[in-house]
Amino acid sequence: MRFSTSLAIAVALLMPGADAGSQTPKRVVRVSAERFAFTPSQIVVDAGEEIEMRVTSDDTAHGFRITGTSVNVVIPKRGRGEVSVSFRAPEPGRYVFECTRMCGAGHHFMRGELLVRNPSASQSRK
Amino acid sequence: MKFDGSIYLAAFLCLAATQATAQTAPGDASVPTTGPISGYMDFHFNKGEAADGVLDFHRFVLIVNHSFSPRIRFVAELELEHAFVEGLEESGELELEQAYVDFLMTRSFNVRAGMLLVPMGIINERHEPPVFQGVERPFVDTVIIPSTWFENGAGVFGEVGRGFRYRAFVMAPLNALEFSADEGIRNGRQKGSRSDVRNVAYTGRVEYAGVAGLTLGASAWSGKSSFLAPRLDVQVRVGEADVRYKRNRLELRGEFAQVSIDDAERLNLTVGQLTGVSPNIARTLRGFYAEGAYRIWQQGAGRDVVGFARYENYDTQFRMPSGYIPLKQFDRDAWIAGAAYYPDPDIAVKVDYVWQRSLSSVIIAPNGFNIGIGWWF
Numbered sequence: 136m137r138f139s140t141s142l143a144i145a146v147a148l149l150m151p152g153a154d155a156g157s158q159t160p161k162r163v164v165r166v167s168a169e170r171f172a173f174t175p176s177q178i179v180v181d182a183g184e185e186i187e188m189r190v191t192s193d194d195t196a197h198g199f200r201i202t203g204t205s206v207n208v209v210i211p212k213r214g215r216g217e218v219s220v221s222f223r224a225p226e227p228g229r230y231v232f233e234c235t236r237m238c239g240a241g242h243h244f245m246r247g248e249l250l251v252r253n254p255s256a257s258q259s260r261k
Numbered sequence: 262m263k264f265d266g267s268i269y270l271a272a273f274l275c276l277a278a279t280q281a282t283a284q285t286a287p288g289d290a291s292v293p294t295t296g297p298i299s300g301y302m303d304f305h306f307n308k309g310e311a312a313d314g315v316l317d318f319h320r321f322v323l324i325v326n327h328s329f330s331p332r333i334r335f336v337a338e339l340e341l342e343h344a345f346v347e348g349l350e351e352s353g354e355l356e357l358e359q360a361y362v363d364f365l366m367t368r369s370f371n372v373r374a375g376m377l378l379v380p381m382g383i384i385n386e387r388h389e390p391p392v393f394q395g396v397e398r399p400f401v402d403t404v405i406i407p408s409t410w411f412e413n414g415a416g417v418f419g420e421v422g423r424g425f426r427y428r429a430f431v432m433a434p435l436n437a438l439e440f441s442a443d444e445g446i447r448n449g450r451q452k453g454s455r456s457d458v459r460n461v462a463y464t465g466r467v468e469y470a471g472v473a474g475l476t477l478g479a480s481a482w483s484g485k486s487s488f489l490a491p492r493l494d495v496q497v498r499v500g501e502a503d504v505r506y507k508r509n510r511l512e513l514r515g516e517f518a519q520v521s522i523d524d525a526e527r528l529n530l531t532v533g534q535l536t537g538v539s540p541n542i543a544r545t546l547r548g549f550y551a552e553g554a555y556r557i558w559q560q561g562a563g564r565d566v567v568g569f570a571r572y573e574n575y576d577t578q579f580r581m582p583s584g585y586i587p588l589k590q591f592d593r594d595a596w597i598a599g600a601a602y603y604p605d606p607d608i609a610v611k612v613d614y615v616w617q618r619s620l621s622s623v624i625i626a627p628n629g630f631n632i633g634i635g636w637w638f
Contacts, residue, residue: 175424176470177423194391214564237326
């Protein structure tokens with residue numbers, strides 16, 4: 136598989152009771168990876184929301200895994216395109232995302248958080 | 262460190278291990294995995310003014326990692342410097358720069374123990390050759406901050422909110438009897454080799470990386486470093502602040518670092534009595550630099566040419582204890598200008614020229630020409 140073309144991976148995360156045929160628009164989140172941080176490092180979404188993450192690297196190849204889910208991909212090196220991950224946000228909670236490919240001395244610092252909110256709770260706050 | 266302190270530290274690590282094991286998330290396969298091996302290499306040609314050129318395989322570094330589980334992981338970095346080891350440091354060094362176990366608990370709180378990098382400055386934790394400009398590391402990150410600075414210890418790290426990161430470690434201290442006039446605290450590193458922990462050092466770093474392209478950092482280190490001369494009270498403090506900013510083709514960096522050494526007057530007397538030579542150790546060392554880099558040319562698939570210029574000012578005799586006169590040859594500044602060609606984002610072919618000056622009219626700091634190839638794999 137060539138990294139020069141975007142890699143599209145559809146990941147259906149299990150969410151009991153979710154309507155698989157929902158027509159809600161997909162929300163695109165752009166994430167940049169660089170030794171040793173993801174930017175943004177905290178992403179807030181609503182449970183059940185359709186998400187497409189487009190992840191690029193500004194240096195070497197990194198890994199991108201969201202713990203507790205099946206999202207686990209390689210981010211190509213700088214200048215070699217992006218990796219795109221589509222999924223439905225899982226149940227409310229905090230999910231760590233992290234680099235899974237050794238990228239240097241600070242590799243284990245390279246972690247972020249997917250914060251999934253309860254949509255009804257977030258509506259009531261608006 | 263007192264015996265009681267050791268017990269508390271051991272108990273804390275045991276608790277961390279238990280917590281990390283207990284919190285393994287459902288859905289994460291707990292299959293132990295090893296590797297693959299990664300690392301970096303640094304191959305240099307250095308030609309100083311009025312000196313012969315030198316070809317040096319400066320660094321050969323292998324990194325191994327193992328995941329006992331998704332939350333308990335081991336990393337080690339073994340470095341061979343200057344290609345050959347023959348007992349004395351002048352020939353080469355074999356160093357265990359990192360060897361730690363991480364207990365990953367939450368995003369905001371994790372525990373690390375083993376051989377650790379001191380979280381100090383831009384370069385000490387980010388020293389892979391394609392990451393920094395110039396064939397050699399900045400002088401400030403060598404002479405004022407003794408990179409690569411590593412030591413035995415344990416501590417915590419994590420990230421809170423949108424981009425606030427911290428590390429806080431307890432580590433073995435420096436050995437002040439090895440400090441010097443020209444290289445400051447560098448030779449005081451115990452390097453984790455049967456490190457004396459009669460006293461401990463405390464170190465930490467905070468970073469803000471919440472805005473795309475911008476990283477702000479500040480580091481501190483403090484430790485009583487006269488364990489081999491108990492009647493001295495040499496408290497050493499290192500403070501540092503740095504900024505990195507990247508936008509489109511432009512990258513800017515700046516760093517300021519200062520070292521203070523308490524009781525430097527009596528330290529000089531003691532070392533003088535032990536060795537017969539006064540080391541002329543300062544009570545304050547200071548350095549700073551500013552660097553601009555621009556991606557002059559870029560082609561698809563990550564091929565680039567980056568030009569850069571850096572100004573550095575570093576003085577290991579910045580303030581002297583009473584009765585000692587600063588040696589002017591160690592009040593130095595330098596301009597470094599050069600370029601790097603990246604045939605791949607993980608390979609940097611570098612060339613630069615170094616103009617050095619010192620305040621001494623007798624001892625001239627030599628200029629130099631450098632070529633290097635560095636790669637990460």
